[in-house]
Amino acid sequence: VQLQASGGGLVQPGDSLRLSCAASGRTLSGFAVGWFRQAPGKEREFVAAIKWSGGSLFYADSVKGRFTLSRDRAKNTVYLQMSSLKPEDTAVYYCALAPRIINSSIGTLSEYDYWGQGTLVTVSS
Numbered sequence: 001v002q003l004q005a006s007g008g009g010l011v012q013p014g015d016s017l018r019l020s021c022a023a024s025g026r027t028l029s030g031f032a033v034g035w036f037r038q039a040p041g042k043e044r045e046f047v048a049a050i051k052w053s054g055g056s057l058f059y060a061d062s063v064k065g066r067f068t069l070s071r072d073r074a075k076n077t078v079y080l081q082m083s084s085l086k087p088e089d090t091a092v093y094y095c096a097l098a099p100r101i102i103n104s105s106i107g108t109l110s111e112y113d114y115w116g117q118g119t120l121v122t123v124s125s
Contacts, residue, residue: 001025001114005095008119011085019080019119021095028052032098033071033078034112037091037121046107047093050078058106063089085123092118 007019021033034049049058050069057069068081078095096112105111 001097003095003097003114003116005093005116005119008093008121010122010124012125013086013123015085015123016081016083017085017121019082019093019095019121020077021080021116022075022077023097024076028076028078028097030099032101032106034096034098034106035069035078035080035093036096036109036112037089037093038118039088039091042091044094044109046109048080049098049106051101056103058103060107082121085121087123087125090121090123092120094118 002024004022011017029052032049032051035047036044037047038044046060047063048067048069050071066084070079095116097114098112101111
């Protein structure tokens with residue numbers, strides 16, 4: 001499985017941005033697709049995730065109400081729509097796949113077996 005994250009860039013506070021995570025090599029059925037981010041000098045943290053088969057959505061408290069996940073089954077792609085961006089959202093954003101994950105572990109990095117290369121989001125005036 002290969003993951004390609006894209007869509008990052010430099011935006012101003014309050015702006016919106018949409019990240020994409022395109023998967024190739026296999027169907028995403030049975031997987032959870034997660035987004036994580038890592039700011040300079042900080043640990044990688046959970047942002048959001050979607051269970052591909054059932055469509056269940058999960059969000060970190062820090063992004064709830066501002067970020068929205070969606071998927072395109074035909075394109076094997078997950079989108080992270082980010083709105084009302086803040087400077088503290090600045091980070092490299094990674095998408096990852098976790099097989100057979102339970103809901104209580106949806107934010108656990110070690111549960112994710114496949115990782116994309118990351119895309120940089122910078123929120124600055």
